[in-house]
Amino acid sequence: MKQQIAKRPVMAGANAPGRGKPGRMLRSKAVRVWTEMKKNKHAYVLMAPYFLIFCTFTVIPVLLSFALSFTNFNLLEQPRWIGWQNYARLFVQDDIFLIALKNTLLFAAITGPISYMACFIFAWLINELPPKLRAVLTLVLYAPSISGNTYLIWTLLFAGDSYGYANSFLMKWGFIMEPIQWLQDTRYVLTILILVQLWLSLGTSFLAFIAGLQNVDRTMYEAGSIDGIRNRWQELWFITLPAMRPQLMFGAVIQIASAFSVAEISIYLLGFPSVDYAAHTIVTHLVDYGTIRFEMGYASAIATVLFTIMLTVNLVTQKLLGKVGE
Template identity: 30%
Template structure:
């Protein structure tokens, strides 16, 4: 009879057991490092989401126990809430206008920064700063100094004999003021575009130049197709941010005039923390989640026709 040390099967079993113990130990170590994030994610994201879903079927004012009302909140949203319609309309208009303008402007500046001029790194940092401080009280004050009745814009218009407005209080222009503010915060997508531009091989442009291609042709035949994955990412990210826009309207216009800047997130906030209808606000939040999911799904499905992945030799 062979000893266990001389038995290949026994050696293999011993090796497998040791490997499993080693893998288990490594998994436990990895899990211990991940545990703070997991605890936070479950406690501050998954837990509140589940609770808010429950609250969306209740009448809850944060002072008394939630009272189950079934689908009443959702029925009211879609049948008897004009402010829901107004806030969703304002938000959709805002997203459809601000997101394309922001991406176009960010790509334009990124292409300028990619030309390699001296000091381009400093300019990139300067252009990125508004994305960091754009939702602050300081920016709200600056914007009021520019677009207020006695603001800088009206002073410039007065030089040309044009009478200005209190742009925040004018129903036709208030939303555009906020759109300009958001487009001005183009730093984040610009940095991502700049990273994408620097990944495009220079040999492609050299070959195109040999073929006699100009800048416009290079842009549409090389730059734009190879940037479509980056455009796709920026589009999804900025679209979601657009639907959740809150701070700018809250600090500058407070939803006025006549609800022309009543963004959906601002209306949700009012229902939750001004009117203390937390159950109804939870239902509004879940409706917003579904709307964002639907729009994201549509963009993902459409990406098969316009997003180009070079590694796949064609579109996604």
């Protein structure tokens, strides 16, 4: 027995049981992927132009921005590596950024969910109407998001003199005795910014939801009634929403991007910078350092923080939408 044990060969390295299994699995997976790519080579050829443009103008700039966030770069001199100093300055020394971060998170927490639900609710209601009436209402609700005189309308509404519509109405009915400086008072500017964003929120997501509702297979509702679905809310949760998952995810990405990247409304309506930075956001802070001060390394750090926040929110939203209909 001892001789048999002594003569037993010792297996080591790649010959040991299970040692080569991960390598074989990777090779087999690579072979399957390559076979699938060869099978669909025509589709990849058609996708190649968009993929090249996407990589050139999106992926590569994001990677370069992340690399520049660790440097001191002013467009005139060569980037100089400074490590984590930009991020330390951002969260420890830059009080304005902390104000912008607070405003952005508050703004996104309010406008993101409300505008997302409003887009779906209006699309769901309009979807039940006759085609001609549905087309008219879709145009009416979508028009504010593409109108060019948005800021003029809201500037007239919240003008700081007695001729402003809000002041005129409140003074006429005796609610106030003198005009309110709506766009200069720190108590109101962020609220006005939120109202304007909500008014503009029925945009691309709204159209995507209408398209998704139009493409839901009607036979699924008949099958659902046989399986025990008895009311419209059950139809919505167990049939409509699961069938619209791609549109729901697309709408969520659009609304998250618009909620976190607000800047144009604040700049044109409330000034740049706004009074006491009351409506200052991360993007306006990025515009300040990127296009005015030309501190590109510091601006890249701001952009990286914003990208990380948006990516995290997108991942959480994707997990939540994956549970729809369960």
